[in-house]
Amino acid sequence: MSFNQSEFFDLGYLDYLSYKDTFIHRLDPRAKFIVTLVFIFMVISFPKHEISGLIPFLIFPVILVALADIPIKIILKKLIVVSPFALMVGIFNPMLDRKILISLFGIGISGGWISYLSIIIKFILTISSALILIATTSFPGICMAMENLGMPNIFILQLMFIYRYIFILGEEVVRTNNARELRSFGKKGYEILTAGNILGSLLLRTIDRSERIYQAMCARGFNGKINLFKKSRFLLKDFLYIILLSGFFIFLRLFPLSQFIGKMFI
Amino acid sequence: MSHHIIKAENIHFSYPDGTKAINGISFEIHHGESVGIIGPNGAGKSTLILQLNGFLLPTSGSFNIGGTPVTQKTKTEIRRHVGLVFQNPDDQLFMPTVFDDVAFGPLNLGLSPEAVEIKVEESLRIVGCLELKSRPSHHLSLGQKRAVSIATILAMEPDILVMDEPSSFLDNHSRREIINLLRKFHHTKIIVSHDLDLIMDVCERCIILNDGRVQADGTTKDMLLNKTLLEKNKLELPLSLQNK
Amino acid sequence: MHMADALLSPTVGLSFWAGTIATISYCARKLKNEFNDKIIPLMGVMGAFIFAGQMINFTIPATGSSGHIGGGLLLTIVLGPWAAFISIASVLFIQALFFADGGLLALGCNIWNLGIYPCFIAYPLVYKLITGSNNSNKKIMIGSILGVILGLEMGAFSVVLETVFSGITELPFLTFTSIMLPIHLLIAVVEGIVTGTIVIYVKNIQPDLFYSDNKSNNTLLNLKKVLVAMSVLALITGGMLSWFASTHPDGLEWSMGKISGREELPPKEDIFHKTLSKLQEKTAFLPDYGFKKPEMAEPEKAESEKEAWPAVSGGTSIAGILGGILTLGITILIGSVIKFFRKRSLTNTY
Incomplete structure (x- = not known):
């Protein structure tokens, strides 16, 4: 990858x-x-x-x-x-x-x-x-196509969630990278331990986010299965x-x- | 629509790690009222609204909404009547497109595809975002995201709207649009915000929380003009009143 | 390293797709029946996290190059094998589309290579066994490093096997293996350290966050199930692969050749050619390609064939080259004409 x-x-x-x-x-x-x-x-x-x-x-x-x-x-x-x-x-x-x-x-x-x-x-x-x-x-169109072609619902949901949140988490990392670049004077890349810690905190924030998303889903009647609207x-x-x-x-x-x-x- | 009275009786709540967030709150909100809840960070505002929707249950005391107590068993039913709009629209909008997001709730309610489509268009029209219907959520501006978030809840036809910081992250123009939108709704409204000007414009009643307790409860005008009361609770006069 | 469409034969591609889809469906059923629905959004944002996390480049000490996390083992530690496999599959699917990493046919192989080994081998057999129930920092670090090494090395070895079975490249098995494994060892050690650091960081703040299967089930029992499932899958895939390998050239190619007559000898069939082709079929390891690889045949035959080859098809191949160039020209022409008219119609409307 x-x-x-x-x-x-x-x-x-x-x-x-x-x-x-x-x-x-x-x-x-x-x-x-x-x-x-x-x-x-x-x-x-x-x-x-x-x-x-x-x-x-x-x-x-x-x-x-x-x-x-x-x-x-x-x-x-x-x-x-x-x-x-x-x-x-x-x-x-x-x-x-x-x-x-x-x-x-x-x-x-x-x-x-x-x-x-x-x-x-x-x-x-x-x-x-x-x-x-x-x-x-x-991409949502492709997800629908996959769903219609018989891929499991949970797999389609993963695709949709990843697509939705790549842009949000990606921007978060771009901001982190920019902040680092401002202070690193041309050095490329993070030290391994720094990278581990930055990723660790990003991971924690991500998991917190998933908790809030789950609440937002429940607030709108989520009960285990996501019904997709088939156009x-x-x-x-x-x-x-x-x-x-x-x-x-x-x-x-x-x-x-x-x-x-x-x-x-x- | 039945008359939904929200009744909080001596609510206490502590988190599993022992932090006490709410120490005995009681209030009553009547049908069609518009109530602002204000207070400094850590006052217990967010904890309180999560309880209104059954995400957290009080350690002691009870919430009663329209005659139904909020419990583990009733929380699904309660959530159909109480629509909660979260602070960050990026958490609220989790589906790839605007349409899918607004359709999420109605589909869960078991509506037919035709009914879902009608519901989605109606909700988007109310918030003025019908033309965004097929756009992916990440292409929207923050103001649009906020409006669509509200539409996702309207599509559920709740009797009570609960909003967490509806004006955060917004520029002046989008903020004004959201305020105008909120004023149009005839639902019972509970709005948690640091934006006291918004509370002034939208709510006729206001509750000040601090240290997990109700410090004051009365008409917005009285409370937001009371400089001593506000300062005692780490709040400031609304900006529109500061130079008068 | 991603397997690519261009190096793959259809049968290898399809059989890995079959294995991958079977695993996805199995995991999906497992998740539906046994897991809290909270896992659905968690899996989704974790997939997005892997993407975003890959934008954080770290320097690999002593090499001057930089690396990033792959994330297979990390996902498994957080989500558990079933959810992690589906999450990895979705990440790779999106990468195959948006970054053209590998391509759509090779996607089956890539999901297999980067998903099966970390989720169902490295995690239960290495990471879990090393960390056990008492997960000290040291154990987490060792488990992560060894787990990532095993997962990546098996994945890399899989790439070698898929390439060799496909037979599109000439690269010999041993050479390829001896290039792929050491490269990935280095990458794996670094990624293992980063994975370990992340896990330790998270554990120190929120220790109850990770997947644990001993809440409901007995770990050993689960491990057994995994092993059984794995060996069944491996048997099926292995069986398919060896069947295809033995009937090489693969079914489709062969039947296509039959229909068009193109893989066969050129239409001018005389006794000489017939006997020659028969001989080749006997001597060549890969009958389909035998004609084009005369060194496989006995020397004298090869010689006679050398004369025969240009005589028979020299004209065809020149025609092929000329035709190819012409087709290319026509293609580009058509493309530019469409572009031209589109632009005109656009400027007219606005």
């Missing part, structure tokens, strides 16, 4: 984007969630040396970013921030798999480089589609969105579109 102050602000920004009003934003969260899952699954199901089959899949994030009016910068920024693990683990492929797989204009390209490139493309596709999902769907508006367009896009992804998975286009020019 990793989270720092700048990511906290990005979270706020993505959250802000998710309340925009575009065609994509207005689609039912369930439709968007299912389409994203189908997309990721199709991408991941390609074998490890696949490149040309993956490229047409880029059309999905690109069109969504454009239609939903999402600044491409935030998506690229997040991609770069989270890339290290996949890139570092993948870099061993070119080192270990040196078998020449194809030769292009007399230059041999090893299987390792191809599978590495494939990892990078898969990485871009899967991560950007998840980010676009959250940038086009309000179900699954329209024809949502249904079409699922069918058309899933169908398109399955088509791309089965039919080598890139090769087809390439052959038209050879």
